[in-house]
Amino acid sequence: MLEDLLEKYPQQEDQLIEILLDYQSQKQHRYISEEEIARIAAHLGVSESKVYSVVTFYTFFSTEPRGQHIIQVCKDVPCYINGERTMRSVLEKLLGIRVGETTRDKRFTLEQTSCLGHCDGAPAMRIDDKTFTNLDENKIKAIISEYRGAK
């Protein structure tokens, strides 16, 4: 699967971030393994340490397996003053995990993120590639149960 994806991209160093984003989004546990780092490096003709330095620099990438869905809650000032703490504690209670952890069924990973650029709809969170705004307890419950229902 990785090789098929690599074929789509020119063998240029500057394609590295695009490749990593594309590949990780398709992987069930949303991470890039050491062995995959080596294969990507070989394809682009760069060192493994170079690929590793990119994977560990950007917060989107993980070298550890995560949940099927990544929930990111914003922690910056506009969200903070509009109920970020409530949003976080509702999610922690609902999922039974703390920030930084993955649920036992491997469905969800809860992370904190820097500003999502939706401060006019604070507090905001992002699940995978979707952003949700103006969150309160009821809204969060509805969103999570929808993700739980979907296979």
Add this chain to the structure above:
Amino acid sequence: MLEKKLITARFDKINPLSIDDYVEHGGYEALSFALGMERVDIIEEVKKSQLRGRGGAAFPTHIKMMGVAKEEDEPRYVVCNADEGEPGNFKDRYLMENDPHQLIEGMIITAYAVRANKGFIYIRGEYDKPHSVLQWAIDEARKKGYLGKNILDSGFNFDIEIRSGAGSYVCGEEFALIESLEGKPGRTRVKPPFPTQEGLFQKPTMLSNVETFANLPHIVDMGGEKFAEIGTESSKGTKIISLSGNVKKPGIYEIPFGVPIRDVIEQLGEGTPADRKVKMVQLGGASGPIIPEYMTDLTIDFDRFENFDSKTGAGAVIVMDDRFDVFDILLRISEFFEHESCGKCTPCREGNLQLLKLVEKFVDRQSSEKDLANIESLARVMHQTSLCGLGQSAPTALLSTLQYFRNDFVDRIEHPESQ
């Protein structure tokens, strides 16, 4: 009327996914006109308009354009900074989601003026929707002959590629962005040479913010002199304000430069919920100053922002009412910078970590006179010696609160038990 809609004028009139709508509302007329102009004349109009960069640094746009245009090295690049990561800012998202062709047209005009044939839009990874809207618009523009080879039969070739960020605030800094575009970790370079000389792939690069490019079609359309009639002595044109925090109507508002901050909060934002008192307002974003309510009669103007020695006029206004404690806010800001520092230079990497520890002492009511003195000296060293804007501006919020909310610090040291 406080608002003046120039670059947001089409927002409620067009379907952003329809290039025909854009053209019907005057879109690509400026491009067609510009392609018949001499390249130097376009730059001359931008000079007359006195347009300054809208991403925060307020650098005169025509100087950048001249810088790239005069370089002989090829290829030359036009890069749009759509890595809007400064907390409290979301105006570029609106510009891309609601009028994507305006940005594309501005980039094509700029590229023609500086003789560049390849453009990139570097968009933050969190902006999924604007990314797909822009990709759609680029594909449409290519089909209609506004992008690609021989644009509108002018003989000029230019195309745009979108590249995504992957979660890093510092990539909004120009050289960090360029490094990231090259597929590397986003760590800045030492200047000079500047991006106009040796930017992307070491080639001359015209790098500007979304809002800056969005102004280009209007400058060509109106003429630079007419454009310069809008705004104040030092700041011409309009500015999109991202208004957030404790206001009834958060959102984006396009105003001419020169409107007082208080009017933005009270008239456009309709004041605070439950009409509480405004305690603090942060300007520009996490890297900007925090001022008390009585100073909100300041007008929005590049030079006003520069009075704080902060280069963060990207236009965020974050309102905080009297329920909030200055230290809780500073804690969020310090955590943010400690996390986002790229680690390349010592003042920023170590400084932000130490500042965070010091702020935590105030939050935990364990602070002393010595901590206050340490914050002040450390903040100044970081401001003066950090390699890029991140480290230089990271202590701005702290320094401004030390100036305007000094009593809060002194009270916390002397009476740690009281509220």
